[in-house]
Amino acid sequence: MILETDVLVIGGGSAGAMAAIVAKEQNPEIDVTVLEKGEISRSGSIALGMDALNIVVLPGITTPELYMKSARIATEGIVDYKPSYVMAERSYSILKRLEGWGIRFPRDDENKYISLQVHAKGSFLLEMDSPELKLVLAEKVKEAGVRVVNRTIVTRLLTDGEQVYGAMGFNIRTGEFVVCKAKATILANGGCARFSLPNSGYLYGTFDYPGNAGDGYSLAYRAGAQLTGFEFTQCSPLIKDINCPLLYITLTRGAEVVNALGETIDLEYVSTQNMLKELREGKGPIFIKMNHLPEERIQDIERILFTTERPIQKKFWENRGIDFREGLIELGETEYQLCGGHGLTGIVVNEKTETTLKGLYAAGDVACVPLQHLTGAFVFGEVAAEEAVKFASNNDLGEVDQNLIKNEEQRLLNVMDNNKSGSISVQDFEYKVRRTISDYAIPPKNEIKLKRFLWWLPRFRDDMKDIQVTDHHELSRYEEIQFILDSAELSVHASLAREESRWGWFHHRTDYPEKDDANWLKHVVLEKGLKSGEVQTLLVDIENGGEH
Amino acid sequence: MPLIVDEDLCTSCGVCVDRCTMDIIRLNDDGFPYKKYDECWYCGVCEEDCPENALIIDLPFQVK
Numbered sequence: 001m002i003l004e005t006d007v008l009v010i011g012g013g014s015a016g017a018m019a020a021i022v023a024k025e026q027n028p029e030i031d032v033t034v035l036e037k038g039e040i041s042r043s044g045s046i047a048l049g050m051d052a053l054n055i056v057v058l059p060g061i062t063t064p065e066l067y068m069k070s071a072r073i074a075t076e077g078i079v080d081y082k083p084s085y086v087m088a089e090r091s092y093s094i095l096k097r098l099e100g101w102g103i104r105f106p107r108d109d110e111n112k113y114i115s116l117q118v119h120a121k122g123s124f125l126l127e128m129d130s131p132e133l134k135l136v137l138a139e140k141v142k143e144a145g146v147r148v149v150n151r152t153i154v155t156r157l158l159t160d161g162e163q164v165y166g167a168m169g170f171n172i173r174t175g176e177f178v179v180c181k182a183k184a185t186i187l188a189n190g191g192c193a194r195f196s197l198p199n200s201g202y203l204y205g206t207f208d209y210p211g212n213a214g215d216g217y218s219l220a221y222r223a224g225a226q227l228t229g230f231e232f233t234q235c236s237p238l239i240k241d242i243n244c245p246l247l248y249i250t251l252t253r254g255a256e257v258v259n260a261l262g263e264t265i266d267l268e269y270v271s272t273q274n275m276l277k278e279l280r281e282g283k284g285p286i287f288i289k290m291n292h293l294p295e296e297r298i299q300d301i302e303r304i305l306f307t308t309e310r311p312i313q314k315k316f317w318e319n320r321g322i323d324f325r326e327g328l329i330e331l332g333e334t335e336y337q338l339c340g341g342h343g344l345t346g347i348v349v350n351e352k353t354e355t356t357l358k359g360l361y362a363a364g365d366v367a368c369v370p371l372q373h374l375t376g377a378f379v380f381g382e383v384a385a386e387e388a389v390k391f392a393s394n395n396d397l398g399e400v401d402q403n404l405i406k407n408e409e410q411r412l413l414n415v416m417d418n419n420k421s422g423s424i425s426v427q428d429f430e431y432k433v434r435r436t437i438s439d440y441a442i443p444p445k446n447e448i449k450l451k452r453f454l455w456w457l458p459r460f461r462d463d464m465k466d467i468q469v470t471d472h473h474e475l476s477r478y479e480e481i482q483f484i485l486d487s488a489e490l491s492v493h494a495s496l497a498r499e500e501s502r503w504g505w506f507h508h509r510t511d512y513p514e515k516d517d518a519n520w521l522k523h524v525v526l527e528k529g530l531k532s533g534e535v536q537t538l539l540v541d542i543e544n545g546g547e548h
Numbered sequence: 549m550p551l552i553v554d555e556d557l558c559t560s561c562g563v564c565v566d567r568c569t570m571d572i573i574r575l576n577d578d579g580f581p582y583k584k585y586d587e588c589w590y591c592g593v594c595e596e597d598c599p600e601n602a603l604i605i606d607l608p609f610q611v612k
Contacts, residue, residue: 038568038569038570038571039566039567039568039569041567042567042569042591042593042597043569047569047591047593048591048592048593048596151571172571173571200610200611201610202608202610202611203587204570204587204588204589205589205608205610205611206589209569209589209591210570210587210589211569211570211589241610241611241612242607242611243611310591310592311592311596312590312591312592312605312607315606315607316607316611316612319607319612427586427587473571473572473584473585477587
């Protein structure tokens with residue numbers, strides 16, 4: 001399949017669906033294409049909705065400046081001013097847009113939105129009641145006349161190293177090779193949820209949607225874009241074993257966290273780091289306690305947890321025989337992940353979502369706007385669409401080197417051919433890769449440990465010739481293992497480069513245990529060396545602004 | 549980890565196959581859905597979107 005389009009969106013989740021809708025709003029005449037690995041009505045990280053819009057600046061109540069103060073505290077200073085400011089500034093119009101589409105934001109008795117405080121300097125989290133959010137977005141994409149190509153994994157960007165001209169991939173069911181030439185390309189295909197191994201040992205038992213394997217990080221890196229924040233390997237204390245979220249929903253409604261000694265943990269605006277610290281100090285297990293809450297509140301919590309985001313929780317608790325009215329909920333540490341929404345990791349972007357490559361924009365979890373959550377995905381989906389449409393109207397499709405296309409098609413055909421009778425299943429291979437990430441690439445870190453991963457890396461890449469690939473579904477998992485390996489390589493290089501400890505446990509170096517603001521209040525930026533082809537690291541100043 | 553299908557209710561419409569977020573469901577020779585690949589994230593989309601309420605997903609033993 002060879003497609004030509006004005007604006008190509010890679011990934012049809014929260015950011016990508018919004019980008020596609022807004023691109024058509026900007027100019028209904030242009031051609032917009034979404035390449036989606038799943039099926040757009042239920043794809044990305046919000047397949048079954050979301051319970052809150054995490055960052056909304058309500059006029060007359062909070063301000064973008066106040067949000068920036070919170071963001072600086074939450075990121076320990078590793079945040080550029082403009083992108084996060086723009087997100088906060090545009091957050092209210094996102095709320096209004098979603099309301100216009102029928103998404104419900106509950107109000108209190110005085111008809112005010114219900115906001116909850118999870119940030120240091122203000123209540124920015126707004127309750128949202130929307131199990132059907134993704135269905136609504138997908139419907140809007142369809143109404144707008146966007147071309148959606150489902151079940152298509154993107155494996156390479158079309159680029160000459162300076163500008164991006166579209167992407168290539170294949171249909172994960174039929175194997176059909178797909179080339180999409182584009183005037184402007186928006187990457188919106190998520191973070192890397194399949195990073196370290198979950199404690200359950202189950203490969204797909206991750207907190208975030210496991211279809212996100214670092215696809216976008218790998219694509220951007222290989223194309224020559226800059227990335228940053230990869231040293232900030234991040235995890236959360238969530239429901240032990242199943243790794244489903246429930247923290248904000250319960251803790252902002254009066255639940256408490258207690259440790260094994262029966263002590264209540266000081267949460268400081270739902271600081272996950274405080275909870276994780278208790279576990280590391282041997283004061284675990286830690287539990288969420290709700291038995292002091294009124295029946296009405298418990299029912300409210302159950303209604304949200306059992307209908308939105310991860311409703312499977314209902315079965316989990318039934319199976320364990322635990323009722324929130326009496327029982328305690330044990331929290332465990334999730335796997336470590338790389339993510340722009342929950343963390344500080346992603347492709348380098350400015351406030352216009354421009355990457356360091358011409359014609360390539362990035363939005364949502366794949367982009368580094370720290371802790372942007374769902375609000376960031378929507379705001380920068382809009383921004384990316386505006387910028388990409390502008391770019392597309394001033395640029396042609398460009399001349400793509402036909403060899404790039406031929407080589408990629410041949411590479412994929414070769415894997416199907418050569419790996420037919422491989423001796424290692426894709427799952428066994430991924431298990432060892434991610435177990436090795438758990439062994440060496442996550443905190444506590446030190447130089448020797450991190451370099452152990454680099455010892456394994458070329459061996460893994462070489463051993464991939466022995467993975468058994470019998471159909472195109474397995475070929476997509478094979479490609480995802482490459483994305484995971486690339487993400488881990490970037491993470492280890494960034495972790496080695498930052499010779500200090502920062503962001504609490506998440507980048508804790510036992511050989512550099514102190515935070516060093518004098519030297520390290522900087523971004524560690526990664527890019528592919530032009531000559532060496534190896535990961536290059538550079539230090540870049542934080543872009544300051546506003547009041548400190 | 550099985551997908552529990554009520555064969556009296558299932559019409560083999562394939563919505564579960566279309567919507568599965570990990571693309572692991574297929575229809576067997578009798579037209580009923582099964583998990584072809586052991587990669588379920590138990591997101592619940594198949595169960596939620598089944599127009600006949602014919603599907604129940606179970607959690608993998610490892611996380612149950």
